[in-house]
Amino acid sequence: QKEVEQDPGPLSVPEGAIVSLNCTYSNSAFQYFMWYRQYSRKGPELLMYTYSSGNKEDGRFTAQVDKSSKYISLFIRDSQPSDSATYLCAMSAMNRDDKIIFGKGTRLHILP
Amino acid sequence: DAGVIQSPRHEVTEMGQEVTLRCKPISGHNSLFWYRQTMMRGLELLIYFNNNVPIDDSGMPEDRFSAKMPNASFSTLKIQPSEPRDSAVYFCASSPETGGQYFGAGTRLSVL
Numbered sequence: 001q002k003e004v005e006q007d008p009g010p011l012s013v014p015e016g017a018i019v020s021l022n023c024t025y026s027n028s029a030f031q032y033f034m035w036y037r038q039y040s041r042k043g044p045e046l047l048m049y050t051y052s053s054g055n056k057e058d059g060r061f062t063a064q065v066d067k068s069s070k071y072i073s074l075f076i077r078d079s080q081p082s083d084s085a086t087y088l089c090a091m092s093a094m095n096r097d098d099k100i101i102f103g104k105g106t107r108l109h110i111l112p
Numbered sequence: 113d114a115g116v117i118q119s120p121r122h123e124v125t126e127m128g129q130e131v132t133l134r135c136k137p138i139s140g141h142n143s144l145f146w147y148r149q150t151m152m153r154g155l156e157l158l159i160y161f162n163n164n165v166p167i168d169d170s171g172m173p174e175d176r177f178s179a180k181m182p183n184a185s186f187s188t189l190k191i192q193p194s195e196p197r198d199s200a201v202y203f204c205a206s207s208p209e210t211g212g213q214y215f216g217a218g219t220r221l222s223v224l
Contacts, residue, residue: 043116043203043215044155088155097143097160097207098168104154 003027006089006103014111019076023089023103026070030101033065034090035074038105044088048074079110116216118204124222130192133219136185137206145213146179146189147203155203161187194223 006023013019021035031052036044048063050056056063062075072091076083086105093099117136125131137144146158159169161181169179176195181187191198199222205213 041217043205043217045215046212049212095211097211097213098145098157100157100213102155104151 003101004089004091004103007106008104010107010109012109012111013079015079015081017079017110019074019079019083019108019110021074021076021087021089021106021108023072023091024070025072025091027091027093027101028067028070029093030091032092032095032100033063033072034092034100035061035063036088036090036102038086038088040085044102047087081110081112084108084110116204116206116214118202118216118219120219121217122220122222124224125194126224127195128193129223130190131194131198131221131223133189133202133204133221135187135189135204135216137187137204138208138214139185141206141208141214142184143207144181144187145205145207146187147205147215149201149203149218158189191221194221196223199223 004025033050035048037047038044050063050065053065053067060077064073086107088105089103090100119134142163144161147155149155158171159179160167164181179189201218201220203215203218205215207213
């Protein structure tokens with residue numbers, strides 16, 4: 001089993017819809033969870049960062065971690081065409097940038 | 113701040129040729145990372161420098177790959193000789209002492 005699994009998509013939703021992106025993982029030692037957004041021909045940029053279980057909200061974005069199920073989610077409310085990008089989940093057992101394991105990313109298309 | 117600057121943006125070369133990718137990290141950042149991104153394997157860490165010193169190069173695929181950081185404002189990733197399976201997008205990222213990676217726009221390498 002891969003350490004981090006993420007559906008590659010593409011996921012197409014109409015503008016204004018709620019988007020749900022998910023990752024599962026196998027390493028119970030992971031404590032730090034991140035979501036990166038990557039626009040076409042650009043590098044990934046950090047979107048959300050959470051530690052351990054629970055929810056974190058930032059504007060239209062909510063990150064959710066369920067460590068008991070080894071499952072993390074990113075919700076995007078009132079989705080916009082500008083949200084069209086690839087979203088990579090990432091996680092680490094330590095608070096160290098060199099120990100981050102990335103998912104392969106989900107391509108998201110928001111249809112105007 | 114201009115962000116992490118990578119050059120060239122695109123590189124097309126023939127098998128067996130030497131390829132050098134360049135990176136200028138964000139001023140003041142003390143950590144630098146080289147990643148490779150492919151559809152099959154996603155984003156993989158190749159090597160990590162801290163204060164210009166290579167800390168972990170366990171992700172470097174083989175001896176054909178080498179990386180240097182002669183000073184705090186410049187790093188190179190060299191592939192010699194290049195092979196078609198090296199075709200990928202190579203990202204450089206830098207990080208301040210407080211953490212959080214900032215990615216460059218990447219170099220898209222095609223080895224024919």
